[in-house]
Amino acid sequence: NAGVTQTPKFQVLKTGQSMTLQCAQDMNHEYMSWYRQDPGMGLRLIHYSVGAGITDQGEVPNGYNVSRSTTEDFPLRLLSAAPSQTSVYFCASSYRGPPVRRSYEQYFGPGTRLTVT
């Protein structure tokens, strides 16, 4: 059982380049999310999805696009990379939990460390 997988592990981009961060989960979770982690700021939600074909914006969506064509995959696209997007990116999957105990517990991938020069 692989859980949540992310590729690549490391990436260096030049300003203006585009790329896609891949994320896949094999736990049949309804929800998937993308976060970025910067020093001293915890994790901030970029985009999330509550199921195939349904996505919504999080706290810091500008400069990023997502789509979810299958339950398993949730790629994050950087349209035109900027130095401010240098960060560590985490993908996570989650489920609601039973009605009497909604928890939304997150299962994280290992992360992608992105540097934009």
Add this chain to the structure above:
Amino acid sequence: TQLLEQSPQFLSIQEGENLTVYCNSSSVFSSLQWYRQEPGEGPVLLVTVVTGGEVKKLKRLTFQFGDARKDSSLHITAAQPGDTGLYLCAGAANAGGTSYGKLTFGQGTILTVHP
């Protein structure tokens, strides 16, 4: 926007000492989770608390959810070097029906336990 204030940001202690990390907010959360993160890895869930006043114990770690579901604490008894890491609290927004409980993360506490 819901905010979670986590304190302290840094904690450096000797093996055997006790410590408490706090997460506070003015917002009500449907659940609150604690994660631990090692360098170069993703956060790993330690515990989820859902009911106001709930207390959960995980070996030497004790987690508490405030009665009003706005704050939480993590207490470690007799800390060990293996407890070293980044601790994150995260609150799930109140959500009903098919709504997604968006998570708000605290800034994190970097704990270092010296032998």
